Amino acid sequence: MELDAAKNNGVASYKSIANTLRAEIETGVHRVGEKLPTQESLVRRFAVSRQTIQRALKELEREGYVDSIQGRGSYVQARVSGSPGLRRAYGLADALLSDHLVTAFAAAHVRIDAYSLTAETLNQTIGQMLIQIRNGAIQPKSISIRAILADPDETLLVGLPVHDRSDARTRQRIADLLRGQASILRHNFVSIYNLVPEVSVAVKTLAATPLVKMYLLNGTELLHGYYKFEEQDVLVDEGTGETVRAYDAYGLQSTLFHYSSLGVAEDSSSAVLLRHTQEWFDSLWQTVAR
Known part of the structure; x- marks a missing residue:
């Protein structure tokens, strides 16, 4: 049901x-x-x-x-500009992305380009859309997902020990998380391959630590925000309870800002930002992303 x-x-x-x-x-x-x-x-x-x-x-x-x-x-009915249902211009990453994915997946052809540290936020928010596809509530004709994530084989700022930089255990934890989330994103769509005529999920990595996260939805909506870095004690040995002080970045609860090119002039700031962001993502995808 x-x-x-x-x-x-x-x-x-x-x-x-x-x-x-x-x-x-x-x-x-x-x-x-x-x-x-x-x-x-x-x-x-x-x-x-x-x-x-x-x-x-x-x-x-x-x-x-x-x-x-x-x-x-x-x-x-036609809605006036002051209607209470107007979209938020910013919000917590998981809630705002979930909200805008609903609109994106109502289209016949769904296209999502994502640039982030991991695919954790996307994985957690896209599940509702896949449930609705499996139950026949929405029936897109095609879905294309492109994600550029941090390279788990590189030395990243996230997971870097605060004191002993030679301790690789916290970096290994981040590398495992990156590989795991990329695998989840690829396999999330297996259950709908027979329900949607065209499904493409491609993941590439970049040899750099993302300082921002960005989602382009159907080429008309942009959500982007900034990672906030903090120090935290990371458990590295469950048997002894040993922890290592390391740098971490939080994406699920970061703030995303929303821009749309729908219904605005081509030379408006939102439309120009969307266009240049898409060109920026495409340039990464076609060149240095692997």
Whole structure:
């Protein structure tokens, strides 16, 4: 069963359904003035109760996306700039990326370019989209993922001991994490190969420590933020409890900033930033990334 049984990342099923319908409205699947599918058809589509669908529609009505008329259904309406459902311009990485992936995966052709230390944030947020694909709630025709990650064979700033730089144990921990997250990203999509006509997941590494993380979604949305480095005691021997003071960087709870080129002039700062960021990523992918 779909979203009633799946409360991923603590998000109730009606929230997930509202996210899906909102993304479809924003990407033009349901246009202004059109009637949304009936509650009965939504119940069948998402395999949830009628009450759950009603809560999702109430959420969209509160945000100004739809106008529900008793006995006639819910209609998509034009939203004014002050509507409470406007996208956040920044937020915690896991929450903001999850929010924008909903819109990205509502498109027929999904394209994600990611540049980060590991693929941990992407792995943790993309699971909900894969569940919806497996349950038939969304049906993209193609998915293309390109990720540039730090090279686990290089000496990185993350995992570097604060005092004894010759101690390789904390660096080995980071190298294992990098390899593990890259493997998870590649294998996450195995379960949908027979559901999506075209699926491509490619991972390359860069011989440098990323100081920023960046996600380009469908060539029109950019999320980027900065890694914050801290010292922490890293457990290196479970038997003795020995720890080593080392540098670490936190990505899941870092702040991401959102920019969009949709509905703006080609020479606007957002559109120019998107264009140059895409060119920058492509240059890394085609040259020094391996």
